[in-house]
Amino acid sequence: MHQLGHTRSRHCADHRLQTPDTFVRASWPGMTNATAIVHTAPAAGAKFVQYTAEFAAHGELAAGEPQRFIYVLEGEVEALGKTLSAGAYAYLPAAESRIASADGCRVAIIEKPYQPSVGGAIPAGFVGAERTIVPQPLMGDPDLEVRSLIPADPAFDFAVNTMTFAPGAALPMVEIHVMEHGLLFLAGGGIYRLGDHWYPVTAGDFIYMAPYCPQWFGALGKTPAKYLIYKDWNRPA
Secondary structure (H helix, E strand, C coil): CCCCCCCCCCCCCCCEEEEEHHHCCCCCCCCCEEEHHHHHHHHHHHCCCEEEEEEEEEEEECCCCEEEEEEEEEEEEECCCEEECEEEEEEECCCCCEEECCCCCEEEEECCCCCCCCCCCCCEEEEEEEHHHHCCEEEEEEEEEEEEECCCCCHHHHEEEEEEEECCCCCCCCCCCCCCCEEEEEEEEEEEEEEEEHHHHHHHHCECCCCCCCEEEEEEEECCCCEEEEECCCCCC
16 A cells, blocks of 8 residues: 555664665675665665575575675575575675575575684684574573674674564663664564664664664563664774
8 A cells, every 4th residue: 555655764874764665676786586675785884785685486696705694584595505494594704605595585684895803714604593592681681682693703793693572671771882783673573762763663674773873672562572683893993
């Protein structure tokens, strides 16, 4: 139904809320039988690219120059010689970043030029499953669970976590920091503060937060809220 110009989406200098009614799909370089919903990119001021790739049968994304992190949202994808289903993920160095799907799938993808650490080794590719990660309470709150999907190793120049909020749980503080974020809501919803704005958010929404953007989230409703979140890490700004 036509919404007569109404949307929850908003683009501001230090943040952006992108809701599914505003998603635009287009082919992405290296894609075959697939399209991309580009959520953020250097064109918008980010230092990384994040998009949702939608693969039809026999879809493929060729290896590219940036390192990639992928999180499977739906269906199955082949990466690093493994078959990954929903909730599985992989870190893919540039030379090993090809992914493909026999029957179609949806995958969250993050790409970032690798920034080496001083004297550090380049990390190897790996696959994992979110369900096998032991959740950690954020700042001691058992109603706010964090699962770290990238090892806490200085060889990696970014971090990706899932965060799950019990109904009524909230971040314990308004955060303001040097890291930028890309955030994809996976389930539930609530209220997100970004800068001086307050937004209702729900599954399927994407949020970009620039460095030093004030940010806070509280979960609402009767089911847990969950999101996948990226941040740059372990390197000077």
